[in-house]
Amino acid sequence: MSVIKPALEHPNLITHLLGANNYCWIYYRNGDKKLLAKPISYLQDELPGFIRTHKSVLINPIYARTLTAPPRQKMAGEIQLESGLIFPVSRRRWNEVAEALDHRLAADAEKASAAVTFTISSTKKAPSENVSKQSILLVTDDPSCEPIVTKMMSQRWPQYRLQIAEQSNQLPDHLAGISAEELPTLILLDARTTTVERLQTLQRLKRDPYLCRIPVILFVTPADTLISDGYKRQANSVISLQDGQLSFVQTIERVCRFWLQTASLPSLPKPSLTNK
CATH class of the missing domain: 3.40.50.2300 (Response regulator)
Incomplete structure (x- = not known):
């Protein structure tokens, strides 16, 4: 726990996590990454605000840029981060991911409404x-x-x-x-x-x-x-x-x-x- 706790101490600095069997890579906004000997399911419980888009992908929603629906049935969708990285969104998780990002955008819009000017x-x-x-x-x-x-x-x-x-x-x-x-x-x-x-x-x-x-x-x-x-x-x-x-x-x-x-x-x- 001495290694895991410091790695998760500042979740706002984490952009995403990628799981590999019983290990998981944590990626930070500054480009750093750390490998932890824990499965992604364990880290998902430790990071309740993050969104599981795929069995091996956990996303920090504050870095989500776009969400693209599956082009056709039986295909995965995609989520793109502000860094340009694109990850799959599995079909069975699509509605859950879309709803989670929907709520996050609504909250962001309320916070920004007084400060942001809409331009056309x-x-x-x-x-x-x-x-x-x-x-x-x-x-x-x-x-x-x-x-x-x-x-x-x-x-x-x-x-x-x-x-x-x-x-x-x-x-x-x-x-x-x-x-x-x-x-x-x-x-x-x-x-x-x-x-x-x-x-x-x-x-x-x-x-x-x-x-x-x-x-x-x-x-x-x-x-x-x-x-x-x-x-x-x-x-x-x-x-x-x-x-x-x-x-x-x-x-x-x-x-x-x-x-x-x-x-x-x-x-x-x-x-x-x-x-x-």
Whole structure:
């Protein structure tokens, strides 16, 4: 115990643990690592805040960056740490891991809401363009799609201004604090990689009495659990997509064609003081 106790004394400095039979490697944020003669199950009990993503992998959730759903049934998902390392998430542990990270992100969002400013990039406007033009908000961490989507939107729906954001943690707080005229007409949430964050954002948007009327379209990888999770959190539509820039842009075009040309969109009430 004299070796194990000091190794676990500062759990916030540990990024992950990898088990190998009755031994376990502990990896630290500064690059150091230690080998302990204990199985990973023992160390999981000693580190209750850590998440077991696989039989041989234990993750410190504060270093988790993205969670990617299994691309198809009977395949594992993936979790990526801020260091860039990627580890598998077994199918039987997927729901448990997603829920644990969901709760962690919710707590982080509450702590950061007063300090973090949500930023949205906008397509360029001509000086004479009406500043009150209605907008479409696309949330995606795939920057390569931005120029193609922007071009497509400007050609087919020039009356709408495209806004793009990479992160969505602060989106509900940002939208709750602006006027009804500034709210987006449609929100497109790309959850193909940053799954947990997008699902948490979707849930917060739909629970807000001021924002819940905005149609939210969720894009996910083809996985039954993700589709169910999206509708459970009241997405207006959940669309499963394989990776691919062209497929993503074409799907956005079809979505906009329906929501902007066929569907009747609700008018949004002005926020009450409690929404501010």
